[in-house]
Amino acid sequence: MRTRRISFLARTTVQYLVLLILGTAFMVPVIWMLSSSLHDVQGVFALPFKWIPGIWHWENYYRVVTLLPFGRYFVNTLIITVPYMLFMVLSSSFAAYGFSRLRFPGRDKLFALCVATMMLPGQVTIIPLYIMYSKLGLVDTYWPLIIPAVFGSPFYIFLLRQFFLTIPRELDEAALIDGASHLRIYWSVILPQARPALATVLIFSFIGSWNDFFGPLIYINSPEKATLTLGLNLMKTQILGSGVVEWNTLMAASVLVLIPNVVLFFLAQKQFMRGINLGGIRG
Amino acid sequence: MIRRHFTGYGFVAPWIIGFILLTAGPMLYSLYLSLTRATLLSPPKWVGLNNYLHMVADDPLFYTSLWNTVYFVAFSVPLGLLVSLILALLLHQRLKGIGVFRTVFFLPSITNMVAVSVLWLWIFNPEFGLINTLLDAFGIRGPLWLQSESWAKPALIIMSLWGIGGTMIIFLAALQGVPQNLYEAAELDGAGKIRKFWHVTLPMISPAFVFNLIIGVIGSFQVFTQAFVMTGSAQPGSEGGPNNATLFYVLYLYKKAFQEFRMGYASALAWVLFVIILLCTVALMKMSKSRVYYEGMDQK
Numbered sequence: 001m002r003t004r005r006i007s008f009l010a011r012t013t014v015q016y017l018v019l020l021i022l023g024t025a026f027m028v029p030v031i032w033m034l035s036s037s038l039h040d041v042q043g044v045f046a047l048p049f050k051w052i053p054g055i056w057h058w059e060n061y062y063r064v065v066t067l068l069p070f071g072r073y074f075v076n077t078l079i080i081t082v083p084y085m086l087f088m089v090l091s092s093s094f095a096a097y098g099f100s101r102l103r104f105p106g107r108d109k110l111f112a113l114c115v116a117t118m119m120l121p122g123q124v125t126i127i128p129l130y131i132m133y134s135k136l137g138l139v140d141t142y143w144p145l146i147i148p149a150v151f152g153s154p155f156y157i158f159l160l161r162q163f164f165l166t167i168p169r170e171l172d173e174a175a176l177i178d179g180a181s182h183l184r185i186y187w188s189v190i191l192p193q194a195r196p197a198l199a200t201v202l203i204f205s206f207i208g209s210w211n212d213f214f215g216p217l218i219y220i221n222s223p224e225k226a227t228l229t230l231g232l233n234l235m236k237t238q239i240l241g242s243g244v245v246e247w248n249t250l251m252a253a254s255v256l257v258l259i260p261n262v263v264l265f266f267l268a269q270k271q272f273m274r275g276i277n278l279g280g281i282r283g
Numbered sequence: 284m285i286r287r288h289f290t291g292y293g294f295v296a297p298w299i300i301g302f303i304l305l306t307a308g309p310m311l312y313s314l315y316l317s318l319t320r321a322t323l324l325s326p327p328k329w330v331g332l333n334n335y336l337h338m339v340a341d342d343p344l345f346y347t348s349l350w351n352t353v354y355f356v357a358f359s360v361p362l363g364l365l366v367s368l369i370l371a372l373l374l375h376q377r378l379k380g381i382g383v384f385r386t387v388f389f390l391p392s393i394t395n396m397v398a399v400s401v402l403w404l405w406i407f408n409p410e411f412g413l414i415n416t417l418l419d420a421f422g423i424r425g426p427l428w429l430q431s432e433s434w435a436k437p438a439l440i441i442m443s444l445w446g447i448g449g450t451m452i453i454f455l456a457a458l459q460g461v462p463q464n465l466y467e468a469a470e471l472d473g474a475g476k477i478r479k480f481w482h483v484t485l486p487m488i489s490p491a492f493v494f495n496l497i498i499g500v501i502g503s504f505q506v507f508t509q510a511f512v513m514t515g516s517a518q519p520g521s522e523g524g525p526n527n528a529t530l531f532y533v534l535y536l537y538k539k540a541f542q543e544f545r546m547g548y549a550s551a552l553a554w555v556l557f558v559i560i561l562l563c564t565v566a567l568m569k570m571s572k573s574r575v576y577y578e579g580m581d582q583k
Contacts, residue, residue, distance in 0.1 A: 012378065015373065015376055015378060016378065018373060019373055019378075019381075019384050022370065022373070022388070023383075023384050023387045023388070026387050026388055026391065026445065027387055028413065029391075029402060029403070029406055029413065029445065030391075032405075032406065032413045033402050033405075036405065044411065045410075045411050047411070047416065048416065048420070049411075049413075049416055091297050091298070091301075094294055094297060095294060095295045095297060095298040097294050098291050098292075098293070098294025098295040099294075099295060102290055102291035102294060103288075103291060104288040104291030104292055105288065107291065107295075110295060110299070113302070114298060114302070117302065117306055119497075119501060119560075119564060120306065120310075120557075121501065121504070121505055121553075121556060121557055121560050122505075123505070123533060123536055123552075123553040123556055123557070124309075124310055124313055124553045124554060124556070124557040125305065125306060125309035125310055125313065126309075126540070126553070127309075127313050127316060127540055127546050127549055127550050127553065128308070128309035128310075128312040128313045128316065128550075129305065129309050130540075130541075131323065131546065132309070134323065147305075148301070148305055150297070150301070151297050151298055151300060151301020151302070151304075151305060152297060152298045152301060154298075157298060182290050182294070186294070207393055210395075211394075211395045211396060211397075213396060213397050213508050213511075213512075214507060214508070217511075218537075218541050228395075229395060229396075229397040229398075232395075232397050232398060232401060233397055233512055236401050236404070236512065247405050247408075247411075250401060250405070251401075251402070251405065253401075254398040254401045254402050257395055257397070257398045258394050258395060258398045261393055261394045261395055262390065262394070265386075265390060265393055269386075272389075272393075272452075273452070273456075
C-alpha cells in the first residue's frame with residue numbers, strides 16, 4: 001500500500017515536472033515579447049537580457065500609434081471582419097438547413113462535393129479571382145475579402161449540419177403542422193436551438209478573417225486601407241530598414257495586434273472546444 | 284413533392300452559386316490560364332503546355348521551392364504530430380490545474396501569424412535573440428538561423444512547433460472519447476501501461492491521427508506567411524532568402540503572380556501544387572485505410 005502511494009506521488013511529480021518544462025518553453029516567447037516591448041531601444045540589446053526592465057517604458061505602445069495609424073488599421077479590420085462573420089454564419093446555416101432538414105435529388109452528392117472542397121488549396125483559384133475582382137474594379141476595396149462569406153464556407157456548413165442533425169425533428173414537425181414554412185422553421189426553430197453552434201462559427205470566422213494576411217496582402221494596396229496584419233508587416237519593414245532597429249516598438253506593436261485574439265480566446269474557450277467536438281473526429 | 288425539392292435547392296442555392304462563381308469557375312479558368320501567356324492587362328495568349336515544359340525543363344527555382352516545401356512538410360508534420368500527441372497525453376491526466384497548461388499550449392495556435400512571425404524574427408536574432416542568448420549561457424554558439432542557408436528552414440520548423448495547439452486539442456478530444464471499459468478489459472487481460480497504449484489508445488485515436496496528418500500535410504504544403512514576413516531584406520522581392528533557402532512553393536507562386544504578374548505561369552504552378560496535394564491526400568487516405576480503426580467496424 002505504501003509503495004503504491006509513493007509510486008503515485010512520484011508519477012504525479014514527474015508529470016508536473018514535464019508539464020512545467022514544456023509549459024515554460026511555450027510561455028517564454030510571450031514573456032520575452034512583453035518584456036522586450038517595455039524596454040528602451042538599447043535595453044533590448046543588453047547582455048544578459050534583463051527580463052524585468054529597470055524602467056517600464058509604456059510609451060513604446062504610444063510610439064506604435066505615432067509611427068503608423070494602428071487605430072485606423074483596427075477599424076479597417078473590423079469593417080471587414082464584422083460583415084464577414086455575420087454573412088458567414090447566416091449563409092452557412094442556411095445551406096446547412098437544406099443539407100440536414102430537406103430531401104431533394106442529389107443532396108448527398110452535393111454535400112460530398114461541398115465537403116471535398118474543404119481540402120482545396122486556395123492557390124488554384126486565387127489568380128482568376130484576382131483577375132475577376134480587378135475587372136470589376138474591386139481591387140483595393142474590402143469587397144474581395146467579404147464577398148466569399150456571402151456564399152458560406154464548406155467547413156462551417158459541415159459543422160452546422162452536424163449540429164442541426166442533433167436537434168429533435170419533432171420540433172420542426174410540430175411547426176410544419178402549424179403551417180410554418182421552412183424559412184420560418186429555419187429562422188424561429190432551428191437557429192434559436194443552434195445558438196451554441198452558431199457562436200462557434202462566429203468565433204472561428206472572426207479568427208479566420210481577423211488573422212487573414214494573404215487576402216489583404218494581394219487585394220489592398222493603399223496604405224491607409226491596411227488591416228492590422230498588413231500594418232504590422234508594414235511596420236516591420238519600416239523598422240528593420242532603419243539604422244537602429246527598434247525591437248521594443250516592434251514587440252509593442254505585436255502585443256497590440258495579439259490582444260484581441262487573446263481576449264476573445266478567454267471569452268470563448270467553450271466555443272473552441274465545442275467546435276472541435278462537432279468536427280466529429282473523436283474516434 | 285416538386286415544391287419541396289424546390290425548397291431544398293433554394294436553401295443550398297447560395298452555396299451552389301458561390302461554388303460555381305468562386306471555386307469551380309475560377310478553377311477551370313486557372314487551368315485555361317496555365318496553358319497561356321497572360322499578364323494582368325494583356326489578354327491571355329495560348330501557348331499549350333509551354334508553361335509546364337518550362338517549369339520542368341528550365342526553371343531551377345521551381346525545383347528549389349518544391350524541395351524547400353517538401354523539406355518543411357517532411358519535418359514539421361511528423362514532429363508536430365509527435366509533440367502534440369505527447370502534450371495531449373500529458374493533458375489527458377487528471378491533475379490539478381491542468382486547464383492552465385491546456386490554455387498555455389493551445390493559445391499560440393490561434394494567435395496571429397504575422398505577429399507570431401515578427402516575434403520569432405526577434406527570437407532568432409543571432410546576436411540578441413532569445414534562443415542564441417540562452418545557448419550562449421550554456422557556452423554554445425548558436426547558428427545564424429534565418430540568415431543562414433542551412434538553418435533558415437530548421438528555424439521555421441522549430442517555430443511551427445509553437446503553433447500545434449489545434450492538433451493537440453483534436454488528439455485530446457479523441458483521447459477523451461476512448462471508452463474507459465476498454466482499458467478495464469485490457470487490465471483484466473493483464474496488459475501493462477505500454478501495452479494499453481499500443482493496443483487500446485493508439486488504435487482508438489487513429490482516426491484523429493489520420494485527420495491531423497492529412498490536414499497537417501495540406502496546410503504545410505501551403506506555408507507562406509512566416510517566410511514572407513521573416514525572410515529577405517526590406518525590399519519587396521527579396522523574400523525567400525538567404526539564397527532562396529526559404530523560397531517555399533506558395534511564396535514562389537505569389538512572386539510570379541503578384542510581383543511579376545505572370546498569371547499564366549503562376550496558374551501552372553498552382554495546378555502542379557494542387558495535383559501534388561491531391562495525390563498526397565489520396566495516398567495518405569489509402570495507406571491509412573487498412574490501419575485505422577473506426578468505431579462500429581467490428582460489429583458487422
